[in-house]
Amino acid sequence: MKLALRAQGINPSPTLAIDAKAKQMIKDGLDIIGFGAGEPDFDTPEVIKDEAIAALKRGDTKYTPASGSVSLKEAVCFKMQRDHGLEYKPNQVVICCGAKHALYNLFQVICDPGDEVIIPAPYWVSYSEQVALAGAKPVFIPTHEAGCFKMTAEQLRSAITGKTVALILNSPSNPTGAVYSRQELEAIAAIAVEKNIIVVSDEIYEQLIYEGEHVSIATINPQIKDLTIIINGVSKTFAMTGWRIGYAVGDAKVIKAMGDLQSHSTSNPTTFCQAASVLALKNPPQEKITAMVSEFKRRREYMVDTVNKIPGLSCLKPAGAFYVFASIKGIIGKEYFGRKVSDADGFAELLLEHAKVAVVPGNGFGAPEYIRLSYATSFEKIEKGLSRIAEFVTEG
Ligand code: PMP
Ligand code: GLU
Numbered sequence: 001m002k003l004a005l006r007a008q009g010i011n012p013s014p015t016l017a018i019d020a021k022a023k024q025m026i027k028d029g030l031d032i033i034g035f036g037a038g039e040p041d042f043d044t045p046e047v048i049k050d051e052a053i054a055a056l057k058r059g060d061t062k063y064t065p066a067s068g069s070v071s072l073k074e075a076v077c078f079k080m081q082r083d084h085g086l087e088y089k090p091n092q093v094v095i096c097c098g099a100k101h102a103l104y105n106l107f108q109v110i111c112d113p114g115d116e117v118i119i120p121a122p123y124w125v126s127y128s129e130q131v132a133l134a135g136a137k138p139v140f141i142p143t144h145e146a147g148c149f150k151m152t153a154e155q156l157r158s159a160i161t162g163k164t165v166a167l168i169l170n171s172p173s174n175p176t177g178a179v180y181s182r183q184e185l186e187a188i189a190a191i192a193v194e195k196n197i198i199v200v201s202d203e204i205y206e207q208l209i210y211e212g213e214h215v216s217i218a219t220i221n222p223q224i225k226d227l228t229i230i231i232n233g234v235s236k237t238f239a240m241t242g243w244r245i246g247y248a249v250g251d252a253k254v255i256k257a258m259g260d261l262q263s264h265s266t267s268n269p270t271t272f273c274q275a276a277s278v279l280a281l282k283n284p285p286q287e288k289i290t291a292m293v294s295e296f297k298r299r300r301e302y303m304v305d306t307v308n309k310i311p312g313l314s315c316l317k318p319a320g321a322f323y324v325f326a327s328i329k330g331i332i333g334k335e336y337f338g339r340k341v342s343d344a345d346g347f348a349e350l351l352l353e354h355a356k357v358a359v360v361p362g363n364g365f366g367a368p369e370y371i372r373l374s375y376a377t378s379f380e381k382i383e384k385g386l387s388r389i390a391e392f393v394t395e396g
Contacts (some may be wrong), residue, residue: 014364022358033385035373039241045285055275067259068095079371099233099246109257111136120151121366149176153187165196172205177318189224298376343368355392
């Protein structure tokens with residue numbers, strides 16, 4: 001059967017693929033340690049679950065408006081005011097089936113063929129694919145460990161052309177954990193305003209921060225606020241990955257177009273999940289979030305220290321999110337079990353096969369000399385998995 005050109009070019013999400021593979025291997029009885037998961041290992045707080053159950057019982061089982069319920073849009077506005085001092089109206093909010101879906105809808109409505117979207121690399125795997133699916137061209141700005149994986153304003157300026165429509169900013173970053181300071185954002189905002197480009201600010205990890213503070217670029221000044229579309233959702237902060245609720249906030253015309261597009265694809269996100277998300281945003285179970293963040297911090301310390309002791313591996317201390325992005329430059333070129341490692345894909349395969357550890361190779365993030373290790377897994381598993389990796393590289 002014929003496949004459209006659009007479909008022929010899709011690279012499936014490697015993060016989801018690795019996670020699914022590791023989960024299946026564990027189900028099959030294999031003793032695998034999974035560092036692939038991009039989801040909190042904590043359960044959704046009970047109060048949020050109770051609210052979903054109550055919503056079901058009171059009959060929140062029908063369609064809401066395709067772009068999301070008014071009460072959840074209002075809750076998003078409330079959250080933006082409370083957390084960032086930003087004022088938005090409900091017609092500037094669209095509720096989607098996860099932040100990933102919000103990003104997908106966004107690129108579909110802002111990109112034309114030939115347009116360019118600037119993406120600092122390493123980047124989250126779905127950005128480049130979604131931009132390409134919208135017919136636009138991803139333009140990558142390389143960032144390096146020496147600069148804490150952050151793009152400079154000068155780099156941004158020189159990447160902008162007459163075809164640039166948008167910049168994707170992801171702070172805290174998946175996969176590097178980099179967090180941009182207010183000062184750095186001011187410099188970026190000044191250029192975006194001067195060149196009149198949209199800033200897609202993916203703030204899904206805003207609460208998972210261990211050093212510094214999260215600053216939304218939209219708070220820098222009213223001009224950049226008008227150019228920014230904030231992407232966020234409940235997946236990471238409230239351990240609600242499976243609920244599929246995300247949102248976009250910003251320019252009313254763009255937001256309306258996203259809702260219109262959604263009205264012909266998924267229609268509204270699940271009604272009772274929206275109802276429970278109202279509670280999550282308005283009355284967040286703060287002690288649970290604080291406890292989760294401090295446990296992530298404890299694991300981060302251990303993982304960073306241990307990875308830096310493994311011969312051939314090294315990493316920076318990530319300021320946010322829940323990933324360690326480790327360089328394997330000291331491994332590349334070495335041979336294990338008769339196979340020479342030429343990049344992270346090959347190393348990840350060897351680790352899964354021989355060390356029984358699942359990691360995400362950096363290739364999909366635009367960084368083939370790195371692997372991503374998620375610390376959204378128990379301390380015990382982190383200890384076990386890292387000692388397996390250490391054993392593999394020293395004795396392999
Ligand atoms: N952005 C980034 C950077 C992510 O890591 C994720 C995680 N899946 C998402 C967006 C999408 O999150 P979700 O669709 O679960 O809301
Ligand atoms: N964002 C997570 C990750 O990067 C979840 C998987 C995905 O949605 O790609 O692993």
